[in-house]
Every structure is written in C-alpha cells, then in structure tokens.
Amino acid sequence: MSEEKNKEPMKGLSRREFLKDAGLVVGGATIGSMAFISGCKTTTTETTTVAGSTATVTKTTGTTVTSPPSTVTVTGTPVTKYVDPIDGTEWPTLDALKAHFAAVRPLASLAGNFVNLIVNGTNYYLQVGDMEMLAFTLREKLGLFGTKIGCDHGQCGVCTVLVNGVPLLACLLLTIELSGSKIQTVEGLSDGVTLNPLQQRFYDNDAVQCGYCTPGVLMAATALLAAKPKPTAADVRLALSGHLCFCQNMTFTVNSIAGGV
C-alpha cells in the first residue's frame, strides 16, 4: 500500500484536514452512544502506560472526544508479545520488534508513519498513511473484516469499535493519531468459538438479519453494558441511536440488550 507521504497535496480540503478541523465531529458522530456514555468531554493529554495486567490509558489527542473521567483504568490481558504483522514473528518487547522491523525492512522503517495499536489484546506496530482511517487499518492491514464500512461518513455506525473502552466510528478516526490506544473489535469479544454473554443473548434471540450492522451494534452495546449493566429499553435505544439498520430488526436487537446479560 503506497503511503503517498511526499506527494503534492490536492486542491481543496483534504479528508485529514477536514477531520483535524472538525475534531468534535469525530466523536460526536456516535451521537447516542457517546451522549450516554461520556457526556462528550475533551482532553489534550497523551500518556500511555502498560504495566502488568493493567493498562492505564489517558486518551490520545485533542481531536477526539473522550469520556469522563479522562483517565480510564482498563483491566485486561497483559501484553506479552509484539507481533510483526508482515512476517508474523513475535517479540517480547516493543523495542525488540522495532529492531527486527528496522533490520528486515530498513527502507520501510525510514519512510512511513508508525503507530502502536493494541488490538484485541495483541500489540501491533504499524506503518500507516497520512490520511488512513482506523477502519481501513483494521480491515486491510490486520485483516479484521468484522469492522464493516458502510457510509464512510459517520452516519451509519457499522464501523463502531471501542477505543480505550469508548465506542467510536472507525471510519472517522485517523489511525496515525491513535498510537498507544487499546482497540477492541467484534473479533475481540470472544474467542470466536464460545460466544460471550452478549453475543449469546443475540444468538438466543435470533437478533440478526443480514448481519452487516451487527458488529457495530455489539460494540456499542458492550460499552453500554460496561457503563450500565442493567439498561432499560430506552437506554438501549439511546445508545444505539447512531446505528442504522435497513433490515429494521430493531426490536429483537433492543430485547437482546435491555436488562443486561
């Protein structure tokens, strides 16, 4: 994938420029979810500390919306390996991975923008384009196609993922600005064989139709349940108000989340 870092810019406002100038729009697009969960606060600090089994993450940049409090404690699987996404080799530390990357791909190491993403518990060190969106990165560089692309303009919600526990639209997030973030996609909800309780509730209720909106809905529901384990149907409708569904299987979906799992 060409990075186009040094090319001449096109006339007009670039996608990145637009997003940079419209920071609140990035997070504000998940209207229902964000309004319910966070109250839409902003922060400009960027600190990431990973120690033991607890990652303490302060949200990334001033261009995104984060939830209060601005420091979120996330408990999860400790980071034990760093994987080269190209050759699949595993390394015990980030520095070791960097060294490996530079050794086997010296030109690439010099050319691009690098970000560190912790996706579904796995630490990735990636080269990304200037205007590359997280949805593109997840799908095309990590092969995580469970994150869908619908409108690509923040209208439909199908690309929703959790960024440090907050449901955000991956089609509107510049990957380059997410370094250090902990990302969870639908593939990270379970081991892919045994469903987690929320997925099981959907399964038991047959709350799927075509399935295109379902991954995004699951991620928003995960965030909702983390904030409010026993949501009412009204809570669920508000939390999912940024998620469109053309099959219109909304009642089955709401019933699968309301009351908790």
Added chain:
Amino acid sequence: MATLNVIGDPKNRDQHSKLILTGKLDFAADRLPGRKLFGAVVGATIAHGTVTAIDTAAALAEPGVKAVVTYKDVPSWSATIGSWGQQVAGVVADDWYTAVRATQLIKVTYTPATVVFDADDAMKAGAALVGGLPNGNTTSYGTVNRGNPTTGFTQSDVVVTTNAPWTSTHQHAPLETHQATCWWVGDDAYAWKASQNPHGHKASMMNYLGIKGDNAHFFTHGCGGGFGDRVAIGEDELIVGLVMSKKVGGAPVCIIQGKNNNMCVNTRQFSVRADIKLGAKNDGTLVACDIQSYTNVGCSAGYFSAEWIGIQKSYTIPNFHLENTVVLTNSPITGAWREVGVQPAAMCHQIALDQLAYKLNMDPWALRMKNIKAADAKDQDAPNLVWGGDGTILCLNQVYAASNYASKWHAPNTKTLADGTMHGIAITGYLSSHGTIGGAARGALVTMGPDGTALINMGGGRGSSGPATAMVHIVAETLGLTYADVRCGDWGATDTTLDGSMQAGSTFTASAGSAFFNAAVDARNQVFASALNVAPFASITGITVNDLTSAKSVVSYIKDPTKNTTFAKIMAASPPIAGRGDGWNGFLRSKSVGGQPIGTACNCNGSMATCAEVAVDTETGAVTILGMWNSVDAGRAIFYNGVMREVSAGTELQLSQAFFFGDVYDTASGALIGSQYTESQLPTYMDIPGDVLHPSFVESDDAGGPYGCHGIGEPAVSNYVALKNAIFNATGVWVDQAKGAMSPNKVLKALGKA
C-alpha cells in the same frame, strides 16, 4: 400432516448467527487484506443527455492512481445519460481515499437534453422523449377485463372515484453499499459481490466481457441488506471492477460505492398513482371496479409495475377493469422492493375501499369482510385457481380481535382523547405477493457426510440469514435428520454449486424450499437404498426402501420400529451420496381446501392484515402510534423464529416507509440532493416504538410450498396504508402519500394548516 420434528420448532436457531456475531461472515469487500487496489466511480451530473468528452489526465497524474476507465472501456456503461449519477468513469488507486479524491479530477463534458423528471409531465402530449420507447414515454403493462364494468356501475347504488396521488418513492439504503472485489488470473475472471442470483451474475460476466463460462467465477456470501437490489441488473460494480482489474494487469480491485454514488446506482421503489372507481350496493356489496394505473419506472430498461392483486383477487367483484401503464422518466432506475408492485397499489386501493365505506356509512372493516373471498373461492379470472386459501380472512380476524377494534372504531373526526389529540383506527388486509414463485428454483444439493450429517448448498443468493436456515429445516425434516445434523455448506459459489436461479426473500421458502425438498427426497432414497445393506435391515427378507422411514437421524423399519439404525452407521458403510433437486414449476395444493383436492394447482401467495391505532395532534401534525397489530400469513412457519423476526422487522420497515423514507431530488435538473442515510432517510433506534408494535403470523397451511409454506420475506407492508387510513379516521382528511407520507408537515398540510 404427520408430526413435524424440525419444522416450526422455536428452539432452532439461525444457522449464520455465530458467523455474524463473531464478525466472521464475509461480505464482498472482506477479502485479500492488503493485497488489493481500490476503485471509485464518477457519476453523471446531468440527468439526460450525452457524454461528449472525458479528460482523465489530471486523475492519471495523481500519485497513487494506477488507471482510469470510462464508458468506452466498460461494456455495461454508455455515453447516453438517462438519470443523474449514472456512472461514466472510474479510478483505480492504491487506496480508497486516493481513488475517491481522484474521481474529482476527472472532467466530463456533456451535451444536455431536456430532463423529464416528473411522470405527469412525461405523459403529456409533446413531452420530450426519455428514450427507450419508440413512441412517447408510456407503454401498456397489461389490462384485466372481467364482466362488464359499465353495466356494473349503472347497477351500483353508490359510486366513488378515488384519484390516488403518486405514492412515496424510496430506495434501498443497504448498509453494505454496492461493493465488489474483482481480479483476473490469466483469462479467468473472479468476482465477489452480494447477490441474489450468483449464476445470473456469472452470466453477466460472460456476456459483458465475452468470456466463456469456465473462465467466469462468481461468489457471494454475506449480503448486507437491500436484497431486492442484489439481482442481476446490478452489474455496475461487478463489470467495472473486472474492467479496472484488467487495466492493472489483473490485480485485485475492490470497489466500495460511497453512499451518494450508491444512492444513484441502487434500484428504488417506483411510485404509482391511480384513478380508481368503485361501485357498490347500499349494503356494501361490491359490483364494479375500474382502475387506471400509472407507474413511474424511471429510466429503467426493464421494469416492474403496480400489481393490483390486492383488490383484484382479494375481494369478490363481478365487474372489473384494469389498465396498467408504465411511464419512463429521467429519474433513477427502479427495481425490486418489498412487495414491489403490491404495496404502492395497496396504498391506492385500500384508500378507495375506505372512501367507499365512509360514503356508505359503513365500518370499513365490515365492507372488507362482506366482500372478502371465501377460503374456497376460485379466482374470477382465468385460469381460475384458488388463491390464498383462508389466509386473508385469518389475518383480518386476528388483527381485528387482537386490537379490540370493535370497541374502538368510530366515524371519522369524532373522537377526541384526553390530551386533545384525535383518535383514529383502521384495518387493511389483502392478498399480497410474498410467498409466490418467480420461476422455479433449480440445483439444490444435499450432500451426505460419512458421519450421517448433511450439508446443503445452492447456486443462489442467501439473502439475509433466515432463508438458508429455513432450507436447513426443510432438508432435516424431509431426510429425517435432527436440525443439528444439517448445516449450510459453501452457498453461492458458482464454481461449486448448480444454478439456483434468482432467490428473493419473498419467494425463497417456497421456491428454493421445493428444490431442497426434492433434493432431500433424492438423498433420502439413496440413504435408504444403502440402509438395505446394513444391519438390521440386511437380514429382513423382501424389504425395500418403501418399508423404511426416518426421523431424528434414525432410520426405522415401518413394520417393526424396534429394528432401526442411525444415519451415521448407514453412511459409514455407504458410497458417497448427494441428492439433487429442482423446484416445482407450479404449486400443488398440499392440503384439501374448499373442495379442492390435494395436488390441485394453486397459488402460493401470502396475505396480510394490519390494524393501526393512532393519536393525531391537529396543532402540530404529530402522529403517535398507539398500537400497530400486524398479521402475516406464513402458510406454515418453517423457521419459526425467522418468521417472527421477519414479521417484526417488516413492521418496523413499513413504519419507516410511512414516516421517513423518500428520495430528495431537484425535479428541474434531476439532481440528487442529500444522501441515502440521512435525507432519504433511515430511522434510528429512537424512532421505532417497539413496545406498541404487535407483530404476529397465522398458519393457513394450505399453500403449495413444501409443508404448506409461503415465502415469508416482505411481510407487513399493509401497515403503511393502514396508518394513512387511521389518520383519516382521526381527522377526516387524507394526507398526501408522497415522501414522508405521514410526517407532521404532511398532516398539517392536509389539515390546511401548512
């Protein structure tokens, strides 16, 4: 009907749920990570005219751009423009963002022609020609003549004429936009794309690209909504994707249509207007009906039209005349949609019936019940089949009782609620088009595994996840396997399946179901033949396959069920077995209805009914749904939860159609305004009042599908017009049924307040 072990069991779950819930169900763009280029297209900025020049130099010079294509390269494109957004050029680039931005650097020059966007204008003498028809912009889509309507009207005590205005037009707004991943390996073309007709798309590849069948490889798995648009007319991203790939040496190219381009290339529901004249006796007996119907099909080369079976075949009317006309305009192409022709026609005839009832000072429900066909009544038109059995009556009775309609109905504009809003209630119901067949399904395959389980597949689209699951039920029941022992195989790959023809949700259960029924019978007969060679049957003298039966994955000797064995033991000693089945060309009645014996040719259409209860604020125009009772005739519910889910979703979709849907165009230029997800527009979870919706279904068990089933896709469309009639019952005024039919502004306009 014998005891059913699998069909209708609410414990059975959707076969594709786990794939969906874990993010593993793959859609068209979900492959070849990091190994594909991306394509984007340029849509015309005129609605009518000709492309005279295309300058691609600037786009080609853009870093990251690999190639450009124009209508000259793409055989499914044309320089002749029939509607806004018609695709004329495209870009292939390293990434999607570059491709989309580079399309803005392509300069297209046009010679515009007069735009004929409005269908009424298109029908006027001297109107500019849209093109596609030799003389004018209209053509007949058929007539129906029954009895003598002229005489019938003279015999009528009351005659009403309804001039139903153009119905709302709206389009598929699937969250998976038009997408395809295409590549070449030598002379072999490969393509992934959402499809309801994979072998039809393979044929398109062959026809447009001039390649042989064994060089064309088409695949479909997930289909992200908008099913009526996923048929073989949607070659746009498929053919251009393959052309783009060819231009870059066969490298994989993924096209993901942006939401605005998608709106231009998605087919949309056509709009219909009609002049309906109804004549009746004072007691409400219908005597005559005359319908002049007009359907705006846009610039479509092929088209559907309004379907009037909802009144023609639901009610007994001795004198009937229909003139069905289609009108071409420079609006976008139209195509299959939920109850594509029936629903907009019902918007007209169900209003006409209410208007007649009120003219007669009758309860509209009573008018319908007085004239609804009896369950055993033959169609009044050749070939005089029995339609629908008792489905319509069952549905009407169910919503009537569930809603407590008898205690709620009142004359129009007469009941004020405590909060000052006006109360209204209405019931609609008719024979619909869901459940029928659109041509026999072909090529169902049931493959037995060595452990006695079965995989099924077909070269047809899977649509949503429900229909394929229904096929599993039919195969398991027919073979005598448990539900857990039958799974969906690699469905929709043209390299490994037989042509299953087009499979829409509305027809799937009955048409593809009959093919799978036959395939299961074929497989069962082979399994039984193998069973004769294993214990305990091998030692029974004179035993034949006709002496065996099967259920719950066990094969038994009918005369002595204690002599039995499992499918697993039989298949362990059997040569490989695959059953193949084609669908039934016509439906044969599976239950004796009204003196019509089993095996009589019949129709498989389903029926539906709705009761809508509303409160209308005459100051703001706001319509509050107090209750919505939907009933759909499933024939027999094959996948129980799937039927319930579909009826519920159908109820919600038609609410969306009533309150929100509607394209926004500049009628002067034909230009698209807004996008499909917002202005078009899709409702959110906040908009659907789930707690007042009461979806349900009835089982008439008389249809010609396997086990007496109908197709179940496209249910509950009757609630759109039921809402309109309920608003009339509340206010005494009829709202305009164009875009956002029941929106507050429309209600206020009808009340003369806006």
